[in-house]
Amino acid sequence: MKKPVVRKLRCAVYTRKSSEEGLEQEFNSLDAQREACEAYIASQKPEGWVLVPDRYDDGGISGATLERPGLQRLLADIEAHRVDVVVVYKIDRLSRALMDFAKLVEVFDRNNVTFVSVTQSFNTTTSMGRLTLNILLSFAQFEREVIGERIRDKFAASRKKGMWMGGFVPLGYDVKDRKLVVNEVEAKKVRTVFERFVKLGSATELVRELRAQGITGKRGKLVDKGYVYKLLNNRVYIGQAVHKGTAYPGEHQAIISQSLWDKVHGIIVQSPRHRANLTRTQTSALLKGFIFGPTGRAMTPTHTRRGGKLYRYYVSTDVLKRDAEACAVRRVPAAEIESAVIEQVRGILRSPEIIVRTWRVARRSIEGLTEADVREALERLDPLWDELFPAEQARIVQLLVERVDIGVEGADIRLRTQGLTSLVADLNAIQQEKRRAA
Secondary structure, three states: OOOOOOOOEEEEEEEEEOOOOOOOOOOOHHHHHHHHHHHHHHHOHHHOEEEOOOOEEEEOOOOOOOOOHHHHHHHHHHHOOOOOEEEEOOHHHHOOOHHHHHHHHHHHHHOOOEEEEOOOOOOOOOHHHHHHHHHHHHHHHHHHHHHHHHHHHHHHHHHHOOOOOOOOOOOOEEEEOOEEEEOHHHHHHHHHHHHHHHHHOOHHHHHHHHHHOOOEOOOOOEOOHHHHHHHHOOHHHHOEEEEOOEEEEOOOOOOOOHHHHHHHHHHHOOOHHHHHHHHHHHOOOOOOOOEEOOOOOEEEEEEEEEOOEEEEEEEEHHHHHOOHHHOOOOEEEHHHHHHHHHHHHHHHHOOHHHHHHHHHHHOOOOOOOOHHHHHHHHHHHHHHHHHOOHHHHHHHHHHHEEEEEEEOOEEEEEEOOHHHHHHHHHHHHHHHHHHHHO
16 A cells, blocks of 8 residues: 655744844744744654755844845745745744734735744634634734833833933933933034024024034034024923923933023024024125116115015116116116126136136245145135125125126126135135144
């Protein structure tokens, strides 16, 4: 009598542990899970079960996600038809979420793969097995949610006591013995941000100033407006710990005073548009003093408001002092003519002829100046133009622009090359100062 042929079933063992604690031990939790699964597979040898040599282990990875290296390799081998049975110690090792497990079972069914739990024996190919599986998964998900609630409760209780509970360390502090400790070098930057914001009243202007000074955040990147607002709203700087919008006295030392915080937030509560209008009206016109109309008379800056918006112009003094017909060009939009002049100035900074001419003049008064130094200084200024204060932009324009004549057919911009010498000297001095500071 012939023995019936037993079909070989290739069995893959999957193991997982949520935390990394104990994984460095010679015999850890993953090894214990695998040993139990291998023993179960050996007991099923008469049924044709054989262990595949590959290991599918995920140490220190939560079961709340399917994005696990070991699991992804297992799924790839299942799709490649290299596995017939998946063996785990408990079903929550594979997944703790019903939705995720449903996705896995769909992959198993599509490839005729059976799923087996060593400590919870059932067969997923039967309706009773699926019911048992769903019940067990429901309890696994319930356990995970209870653990999450405990952690959140502990976190909230610790924050109410003012304790530091980890996360991104704010600028101005270091963490020692799980507590925030003031970093005096960084704390000086924080105080500068708060104090300058009170004086300027504009985050845009403040960012320009901070970037010009090379002030960076905790990770060494230049600050932007979003970073500044986040810093200005961080109550950790007045010695408080915040949990879900509620502030508690913190264990750490404050960096700024309550009075300075109040001044800053007295400004922040104003609308950004209102603050921008204040800043704009306090800034002098860029071309004041050297823009002239067709008759040769100076044009004066003025502005008007319509619908809550500010419109700026340069108006001919002929129109103001005589009558509207006295000048062919009565007024020009300030933004348009200023942009044209700025583009002309920035074009100069990129011009090889101007660079050479500037170097020849500047080397007489700046010892050791090379043509490469001039090129580097001017090329560095061009991309940084938008980061400069309006006052700094105006100073550069005044250095380089001698006169702007407005005519019926356009504008004639007369430039002074000599001004570039002073500009290069200033840029070189700033660069040398930064090198010394570094």
